[in-house]
Amino acid sequence: MSTATQSSQDQRISPNLTENTDYCKKVMGNSKDLMIRPLQCLHKWPSVMLYIDGMVDVQIVNHSILEPLLQTRELPDFSAENEHLSYLQNDVLVASSVILIDEIKDILDALLAGFAVVLLEGSNQGLKIAAAGWEDRAVGEPISQTVVRGPMEGFNENLRTNTGLIRKRIRDPHLWIEEREIGRVSNTRVAVVYLEHIVDQEVVKELRRRLDEIDIDAILESGYIEELVQDKTGTIFPTVYNSERPDTVCAALLEGRVAIIIDGTPFVLLVPALFVHFFQSPEDYYQRADISSLIRMIRYLAFFIALLAPSFYIAITTFHQEMLPTNLLISLAAQREGVPFPAFIEAILMELTYEILREAGIRIPKTVGQAVSIVGTLVIGQAAVDAGVVSAAMVIIVSITAISSYVIPENGLSISVRILRFVLMILAAAFGFYGILMVLLITVTHLCSLRSFGVSYMSPFAPYIGKDLKDTIFRVPWARMKTRPLSTGTANETRQADKKTKR
Amino acid sequence: MNKCLQLILSFAVLLPLLTGCWDRQELNELGIMLGLGVDKDGDMIKVSAQVVVPNEVSSKSGGGKGTPVTQYQASAPTLFEAIQKLTESSPRRIFMAHIRILVYGEEYARKVGIYDVTEALMREPTVRPDYYVMVARNTTASKVLDVMTPLENLPAEKMFNSLDVSTKTWSPTTTVTGDQLMEYILSPGIQPVITGVEVVGNPEKSGHQENIATIKAPARLNSTGLSVFRGDKLIGWLTEDESKGYNYIRNNVVSTISHLPCRKDGYVTFKALRTTTKRSAKVVAGHPVININMKNVSSIGAVECGIKIGSMEVLKELERDSEERLVELMQKSVKSVQRKFHVDIFGFGQEVYHADPKFFKKVEKDWDQYLEDLDVDYKVNVQIKRVGTLDDSFKDQIRE
Numbered sequence: 037m038s039t040a041t042q043s044s045q046d047q048r049i050s051p052n053l054t055e056n057t058d059y060c061k062k063v064m065g066n067s068k069d070l071m072i073r074p075l076q077c078l079h080k081w082p083s084v085m086l087y088i089d090g091m092v093d094v095q096i097v098n099h100s101i102l103e104p105l106l107q108t109r110e111l112p113d114f115s116a117e118n119e120h121l122s123y124l125q126n127d128v129l130v131a132s133s134v135i136l137i138d139e140i141k142d143i144l145d146a147l148l149a150g151f152a153v154v155l156l157e158g159s160n161q162g163l164k165i166a167a168a169g170w171e172d173r174a175v176g177e178p179i180s181q182t183v184v185r186g187p188m189e190g191f192n193e194n195l196r197t198n199t200g201l202i203r204k205r206i207r208d209p210h211l212w213i214e215e216r217e218i219g220r221v222s223n224t225r226v227a228v229v230y231l232e233h234i235v236d237q238e239v240v241k242e243l244r245r246r247l248d249e250i251d252i253d254a255i256l257e258s259g260y261i262e263e264l265v266q267d268k269t270g271t272i273f274p275t276v277y278n279s280e281r282p283d284t285v286c287a288a289l290l291e292g293r294v295a296i297i298i299d300g301t302p303f304v305l306l307v308p309a310l311f312v313h314f315f316q317s318p319e320d321y322y323q324r325a326d327i328s329s330l331i332r333m334i335r336y337l338a339f340f341i342a343l344l345a346p347s348f349y350i351a352i353t354t355f356h357q358e359m360l361p362t363n364l365l366i367s368l369a370a371q372r373e374g375v376p377f378p379a380f381i382e383a384i385l386m387e388l389t390y391e392i393l394r395e396a397g398i399r400i401p402k403t404v405g406q407a408v409s410i411v412g413t414l415v416i417g418q419a420a421v422d423a424g425v426v427s428a429a430m431v432i433i434v435s436i437t438a439i440s441s442y443v444i445p446e447n448g449l450s451i452s453v454r455i456l457r458f459v460l461m462i463l464a465a466a467f468g469f470y471g472i473l474m475v476l477l478i479t480v481t482h483l484c485s486l487r488s489f490g491v492s493y494m495s496p497f498a499p500y501i502g503k504d505l506k507d508t509i510f511r512v513p514w515a516r517m518k519t520r521p522l523s524t525g526t527a528n529e530t531r532q533a534d535k536k537t538k539r
Numbered sequence: 540m541n542k543c544l545q546l547i548l549s550f551a552v553l554l555p556l557l558t559g560c561w562d563r564q565e566l567n568e569l570g571i572m573l574g575l576g577v578d579k580d581g582d583m584i585k586v587s588a589q590v591v592v593p594n595e596v597s598s599k600s601g602g603g604k605g606t607p608v609t610q611y612q613a614s615a616p617t618l619f620e621a622i623q624k625l626t627e628s629s630p631r632r633i634f635m636a637h638i639r640i641l642v643y644g645e646e647y648a649r650k651v652g653i654y655d656v657t658e659a660l661m662r663e664p665t666v667r668p669d670y671y672v673m674v675a676r677n678t679t680a681s682k683v684l685d686v687m688t689p690l691e692n693l694p695a696e697k698m699f700n701s702l703d704v705s706t707k708t709w710s711p712t713t714t715v716t717g718d719q720l721m722e723y724i725l726s727p728g729i730q731p732v733i734t735g736v737e738v739v740g741n742p743e744k745s746g747h748q749e750n751i752a753t754i755k756a757p758a759r760l761n762s763t764g765l766s767v768f769r770g771d772k773l774i775g776w777l778t779e780d781e782s783k784g785y786n787y788i789r790n791n792v793v794s795t796i797s798h799l800p801c802r803k804d805g806y807v808t809f810k811a812l813r814t815t816t817k818r819s820a821k822v823v824a825g826h827p828v829i830n831i832n833m834k835n836v837s838s839i840g841a842v843e844c845g846i847k848i849g850s851m852e853v854l855k856e857l858e859r860d861s862e863e864r865l866v867e868l869m870q871k872s873v874k875s876v877q878r879k880f881h882v883d884i885f886g887f888g889q890e891v892y893h894a895d896p897k898f899f900k901k902v903e904k905d906w907d908q909y910l911e912d913l914d915v916d917y918k919v920n921v922q923i924k925r926v927g928t929l930d931d932s933f934k935d936q937i938r939e
Contacts, residue, residue, distance in 0.1 A: 046547060062904040164822050234887065271545065288605060335619075353565070353566050354563045354564060354565055354566075355562065355563060355564075356635060357564070357569065357634065357637075358636030358637065358667060359565065360667060362573070362637045362696070363569075365566075366571060366593060366693075367567065367596075367597065368566055369566045369567065369591070369593040370593035370594060370596050370597030372567045372593075372598065373567055373593050373594045373597075374567075374594075375567065378565050379565060379566070386925070456916055465563075468563075469876060478547070478550065478586060482543075
């Protein structure tokens with residue numbers, strides 16, 4: 037609510053039309069997109085229709101509002117003044133939602149939300165008529181989380197479309213959607229979605245509390261909410277999951293998690309988020325369990341490679357040469373001949389080059405992207421080795437590290453890995469394996485101390501919950517997924533009735 | 540949060556104190572020593588280090604201009620002084636963790652003894668004790684480490700591998716690693732034995748690239764025979780047959796080839812597939828007796844005479860002959876060691892110690908005298924499991 041309207045809070049709509057329109061014009065600073073259309077309602081009552089151009093569907097305005105309002109018809113007798121509006125609301129207007137409003141502030145709110153407002157001369161009420169219709173991206177394939185097998189639908193920027201996509205998948209009245217507006221200026225609609233009979237009510241209560249505490253001018257993306265509601269700010273690990281896939285969100289809802297949909301972004305937040313969630317790809321559940329389990333394990337392996345490969349290389353080649361087989365050592369030594377930098381500088385150089393290339397690859401316009409990727413591969417690849425600036429082994433290490441970091445399905449965790457990788461490299465260069473061990477110890481301790489909405493981040497490993505292990509490092513076949521994860525504190529454990537499904 | 544910060548800070552302060560070993564070395568600051576040779580140089584010890592030249596080994600960066608390894612030498616009163624002194628001539632620090640072979644010059648092994656070096660290398664934490672130990676027969680370690688070898692271009696690696704392969708497939712050699720050697724020196728009732736290595740052919744240009752420029756290398760390295768030690772000093776060499784006998788008794792034989800004279804003329808060749816030997820001892824009325832129980836599974840490799848290999852009787856006969864030959868082989872080996880060297884390289888004392896520790900403690904001091912007329916019982920069981928892809932030999936069917 038802007039300062040101008042704050043003074044006129046609780047101010048009723050004036051019976052004088054010009055007063056109202058002047059007020060709206062003044063508050064909105066004569067913005068050109070505020071449309072004021074005077075008309076004679078049913079050729080009898082002087083009135084005015086207001087809407088904001090670009091936020092309403094002109095078709096709706098023409099056919100559902102203007103056409104009925106401008107017809108001539110037999111009118112019944114009216115006793116009270118306000119019956120004019122009720123008559124319009126009940127008998128004339130054909131729009132889906134027509135609501136009476138009393139206050140002048142409601143006019144502005146309604147206009148800015150894409151309603152058309154009709155005011156009658158002599159009435160201290162108004163009508164807001166749903167006519168919202170702005171350009172939206174169509175529901176398309178999710179870009180950041182792709183699968184080979186599985187639904188190809190992704191969320192878009194419209195909150196209503198997004199809740200629809202979820203409703204479409206879970207046709208159950210227990211799917212509750214709470215909406216609120218956050219952001220003093222932006223008034224962004226934020227929806228909290230959960231399955232009432234499965235979710236842990238404490239989590240919902242806590243989430244409500246945290247959302248209500250937010251006092252910020254605008255929410256433009258779910259990242260704002262993510263940072264504002266997470267448990268601990270001093271961590272590099274993500275404690276809120278995000279997804280642009282409706283199927284992922286539905287699966288999470290069914291496991292007793294809560295989704296936060298923010299208007300204007302296709303990325304939906306999911307809480308609580310645990311460490312194991314970041315290794316789960318929706319495809320794991322669509323493919324057969326055996327291959328899913330294998331890929332899960334490879335994902336965990338890739339996580340450790342992405343985290344440790346450069347620091348291990350540094351530690352082994354500068355401190356623990358005796359650990360390598362003789363022939364490998366000689367081969368590595370041969371590659372390092374003539375390289376002017378210590379292994380650490382070499383590794384940092386290559387990792388930085390890679391990070392720069394990666395960042396450039398994202399920012400660069402698509403038309404010149406080709407050129408950069410060619411230069412990039414040449415820089416980190418052949419030319420650097422041929423020029424003797426870096427050793428071939430280092431190129432292999434950096435490449436495998438880079439590729440491995442993309443195996444983690446959710447981007448949030450691979451960002452933590454990238455940060456931690458540099459810390460590990462520095463400590464490995466200073467203390468060898470001892471340094472690596474120190475960082476890992478501190479990291480594990482830190483991970484165990486983290487919580488996401490009261491749920492231990494490392495569960496079901498620590499605290500150990502045996503029943504939940506069925507969907508962690510491996511995924512058991514669906515026939516064996518009898519219970520929902522207990523770590524999220526679900527009130528409804530049973531996923532499948534306990535009868536034999538084996539044939 | 541504040542607590543976390545404190546924790547990290549205290550770690551940061553404590554970490555440097557805890558490390559103890561700041562020993563960062565880049566790979567290209569290391570001279571990787573693969574072979575270490577020890578010789579006598581007057582009163583001093585002469586160390587020859589075979590160091591890899593990485594540039595020459597790699598297939599990519601040039602190569603072929605020089606030799607894949609180089610040798611540095613230095614003399615000093617003790618081993619480590621000498622090794623450190625190598626840096627006088629070497630541009631890089633000598634890195635000892637990857638020693639593949641340790642070669643003692645024969646003179647050094649005979650006169651000075653191998654204890655000093657063994658002790659030093661076992662004490663040194665950076666050295667892995669899995670190197671093979673060899674004795675340069677009739678020559679110096681420095682010369683042995685100065686031979687270019689074909690096929691395996693790192694000579695030390697060649698020696699390591701060829702000893703490894705020949706031990707697994709040919710019975711007269713055996714491998715002794717650094718830690719085994721120490722065990723043999725220390726354990727009561729056994730004396731060490733080390734395989735010898737010699738330079739055969741013309742050693743004139745052995746260390747030159749030319750040595751591998753011809754199909755038949757002029758100078759070659761051969762691992763031959765076993766050297767016998769008393770304590771830490773070399774006292775003599777076993778012949779090939781004696782070495783075989785030794786390895787059979789010590790259960791070192793994995794597979795090997797042997798022959799047996801035929802009843803008529805020519806030989807029958809045996810391939811040993813599996814051989815296991817168990818030694819045990821018994822002390823009967825203050826008199827130790829050693830039992831050697833050997834099981835051998837063989838197949839027939841070749842038959843040069845026209846015997847009917849397909850019949851069971853002939854096979855049984857061959858088994859019996861083979862058993863006799865193996866007993867003879869071991870007997871000869873034991874006899875000659877008893878007669879010539881008077882040291883217990885077979886570990887018979889160990890067996891007696893296991894059987895009757897009190898008795899062995901009593902006789903430990905003059906065990907070598909007991910050894911001289913020790914009764915050894917041989918029991919050999921040979922089974923011929925296969926005869927190859929031919930049945931009877933076709934010698935009789937050859938048309939004149």
